[in-house]
Amino acid sequence: MTYESITQCAGEISGQKVGESWPKRFAKRHPDLKMKKTTGLEKARAKALNQFAVDGFFDMLTDVIEEYNILPGNIYNMDEKGIQLGIGARITAMIDSDQKVAYSIEDGNRELVTVIEAICADGSVLHPSVIFQGQRRNSEWGRNNPCNARFVISVRKMPISQIFVSISVSPNGWTDQELGSAWLKSDFDPATRDKAAGQYRLLILDGHNSHCTFKFCKYAADNKIIIICLPSHTTHALQPCDVGAFGPLAQSWK
Secondary structure, eight states, X not given: OOXXXXXXXXXXXXXXXXXXXXXXXXXXXXXXXXXXXXXXHHHHHHHHOSHHHHHHHHHHHHHHHHHTTOOGGGEEEEEEEEEETTOOOOOOOOOOTTOOOOOXXXXXXXXXXXXXXXXXXXXXXXXXXXXXXXXXXXXXXXXXXXXXXXXXXXXXXXXXXXXXXXXXXXXXXSOOHHHHHHHIXXXXXXXXXXXXXXXXXXXXXXXXXXXXXXXXXXHHHHTTEEEEEOOTTOHHHHOHIIIIIIHHHHHHHO
């Protein structure tokens, strides 16, 4: 938890605004806690994927499923994939033996599109959510939409119930904290609520900051959605959507 998320949590509990200096005083009162800067991803990945971490995660997963009696039809895995337009796969070409480099022509488009997908343990899938890079939505994006992509809300000043769009936008094409919370509220919850019939739902995802904000976790807790994060820096091997869906998708896209 960052200082910001601790402040939001404390404000929710106390029912009043918490000062900016309160989290630091809170940390001083709890010597069993400390603040630490994060480690670079690639270095951490090499150390994180070990038997102890993997066994610990699956033990926790088993305990949660048994404690809350969660059925396979209420277990979901969510992930997102950034796809760069205009970038193709490398190919093997026959060239002169004295030629050192072989180039393939690309269209130069470096625009990023993000796809959010959620897959259930019973084999069913939610409609994907697509985020384009831009400041405002282009109506043409929604017309050629064969997979009937669901939307995540990006209009800041309108209630979700008043927005009827099929595609979302963000300045860089990535999801952010607001879009992550909007996906949970306007996509995941409505699409899975009737199927759950009042039972607990389990959502497995990575610990990206767009997924683990106080707003995201508070909404999940209020609606019987249990969030479990995969061990840090192990998603390249343990994330089902990443390994089983987005890996083949990226290869086919290229």
